[in-house]
Amino acid sequence: MKALLTTLLMLNLLPNMKEFKENFKVRKTFQKTIYLLQELGIKFGYHFSWYLNGPYSSSLADDGYEMVGLRISEKSIGKFKSKTIDIPNENNINILFNNIDLKSNETSDYLELLASIHFLLTHAYPKIRNENEAKQKLKQYKPDKFSDKEIENAVNNLRAAGLIQ
């Protein structure tokens, strides 16, 4: 759990943990950020399953609550940040998370979209053969939640970050 915290601090990708318990969107941002980072090659060891709002890991949820329980102090932030963690594909991480404000509530829906499309294309059963099928499935599971333009944009961003071909 400390490795997870260190990595998020190093990448400056820690959501607003002060609101973690009360705000569902913060928890969603946390889940989808870790999912995407793991898919980008950082080995956290979480298994993600398909739930109401796309990929979700219950053991990551437990770690998130524990992280809040730590009540991270300035002292510990300094200590964790000083550790060296191997971060592969940092360039692709920057591409995907560039211009994303993880402290904003709106971000959670966008990350849900990115993570859901990626999950559908890579981990889902029955196998989804192409982007069009993934888009259709997404519309079927989450009707009216995302526009065609938003989905198209998300697919392009996933491709730019090397997460889909």
Add this chain to the structure above:
Amino acid sequence: MKLIYDNIHGYIRVDDHEQRIIDAPIFQRLRKISNLGLAEYVYPGATHTRFAHSLGTLYVMDRVARQLIDEGVLKESDKKILRIVALLHDIGHYPFSHVLQDTMKEKFREETVDHELIATILIDKCDEIRKQIECITTAEEVKSILQRTNVDKPLYSYLMSSSLDVDKIDYLQRDSIHSGAPYGRIDIDRLISTITVDNIDHPSYLVIREKGKQAIENFLIARYHMFQTLYFHKTVAAFELMLNKICFELIGTTLPTWNEIKKMSIEDFRDYDDHSVWQQIKQSSKGKGITSELSRMLINRTPLKLAHEITQLSEHAPNGIIDSLMEEEDIAQHISNKTDVPSDSIFYLKMPEISFISDDLEQTVWLKSDDNCYEIVKDKNSIIYHLWASKYRTIRIYTTNNNYKEKINHHFAKTLKSKLV
């Protein structure tokens, strides 16, 4: 078709293809995997195995599926698939169940080492089991339900793994009856007869009709009490901590690594059970050093001593002792510096947070009235609404003898006193 007598549910009917799965050596292995790790060292009756639990889970799944067939949600063909999934859900369990799984997670932090993943590997490797699955469906479908990656039928996975799953309905009763701790008894008939789905907001997700409110409240409270009295019992936890420390050291030498487990043949995995781990612990007990000492203690049923326990409600941090401890890089070394107790004789255990129900929408329980569905934690008329915020965190510090125990206890009493002043 065969009938198998189970002491919890009575006669359990198994179809021919299910019987062939049960007869497979890799399934028979579950007879040698204890359901409750080392709980039998405290509760002598708790010797039941994953084998009986797997049969019980099949039985409960059958009943819930029948209820959902009556509700018009599932078909007979769905039930057949779900029965197989229930039967196989624990086939990849590690020796001593969750104890060794937690050790593996600790040892191989960067990998996903869940037993569900092992189950999918075994299904790929075991021709006999795959053949029987294919009497009903595809192996890929069963694997997707176990792994929760089936996006077309999330209800299948929800039945197998959620806040209200057939696994928990079986194990709460089974663990309760075998251990003698009475808190896990639930009203299974009422609970199952009120299960349905929400076809308004979240199609395919399980909900409980309002008339089953007391049954689901009882279920959530039973689970909470079972954690307090049995799963996290201080002496059970001490033995499991010892087992964890021993196995952590033995993995990579006499116990297999994650990579080795993934590559094991079916025959080798069949022999990877509680007995084989005990054998390695016995070997380890003959050496020197702390792992050997812990092995001897475990074999002789000599638990670590609980030197100090810190419990605080998650929402309140009256003294911040847990927070400041958790900030330390090496907690055992930190306590050792303060107490002069050797660091290798100090064992800390951070218990998972105990709560009635998760805050997460993904893990919540829904109630259904005539016109809508709502989360049980938001129902002011439910006892869960008033209790759900009651979550607490516990850290336990164990040590090897009474002299060390006194020193550690004295240190924490002094620290607490200074914080209160």
